[in-house]
Amino acid sequence: MGEETGSSVGRENQNTKNESTQEDSGVKYYTRKEVQVHNMGKDTWLIIHDKVYDITSFMEEHPGGEEVLLEQAGADATESFEDVGHSTDAREMLQQYYIGELHMDDRKKESKKEVYITTSKDSRSWSTWFIPAIAAVLVGIMYRYYTLEHKSS
Numbered sequence: 001m002g003e004e005t006g007s008s009v010g011r012e013n014q015n016t017k018n019e020s021t022q023e024d025s026g027v028k029y030y031t032r033k034e035v036q037v038h039n040m041g042k043d044t045w046l047i048i049h050d051k052v053y054d055i056t057s058f059m060e061e062h063p064g065g066e067e068v069l070l071e072q073a074g075a076d077a078t079e080s081f082e083d084v085g086h087s088t089d090a091r092e093m094l095q096q097y098y099i100g101e102l103h104m105d106d107r108k109k110e111s112k113k114e115v116y117i118t119t120s121k122d123s124r125s126w127s128t129w130f131i132p133a134i135a136a137v138l139v140g141i142m143y144r145y146y147t148l149e150h151k152s153s
């Protein structure tokens with residue numbers, strides 16, 4: 001593991017990309033571009049759920065075969081990883097190959113935005129009928145009491 005990290009730093013120096021790899025409280029951040037370079041059988045990185053994994057030593061051990069991993073090499077494999085429905089064991093194995101996080105600027109934000117917009121729209125349509133309905137019921141009750149009081153006196 002240590003050896004792998006060392007060699008990756010060397011490559012980043014060669015590409016003069018070292019500044020973009022931030023180190024913050026021990027966590028390394030990689031851009032999609034930096035991950036993309038590691039797309040070969042002997043140097044394979046993957047992004048799964050915004051985390052970066054160096055799976056070079058895992059390629060031959062993968063029960064699903066080397067080829068499917070090579071297809072995703074250097075890219076975001078979240079969807080294909082989830083599509084297979086990997087076991088809890090498989091998910092725990094991921095930790096062994098973890099090398100850092102995907103850079104914040106390179107993360108996809110669409111899904112969160114979508115959920116936010118849907119819920120805010122939903123609550124708006126709900127309040128448009130609920131508040132007037134309550135108000136109408138209250139006015140009705142008040143009117144009824146008012147007319148009853150006037151009748152009895």
Ligand code: HEM
Nearest residue numbers: 055063064068069072077080081084086087089090093094
């Ligand atoms: C580092 C990431 C990965 C790890 C640690 C991993 C691990 C495993 C493990 C342990 C299994 C055995 C079944 C299970 O326990 O779920 C498995 C099966 C499988 N994996 Fe992965 N996997 C990884 C990434 C991927 C990716 C990215 C793909 C697809 C592109 C993939 C495709 C498959 C397939 C198709 C099988 C089924 C094999 C079969 O049932 O015959 N895996 N994987």
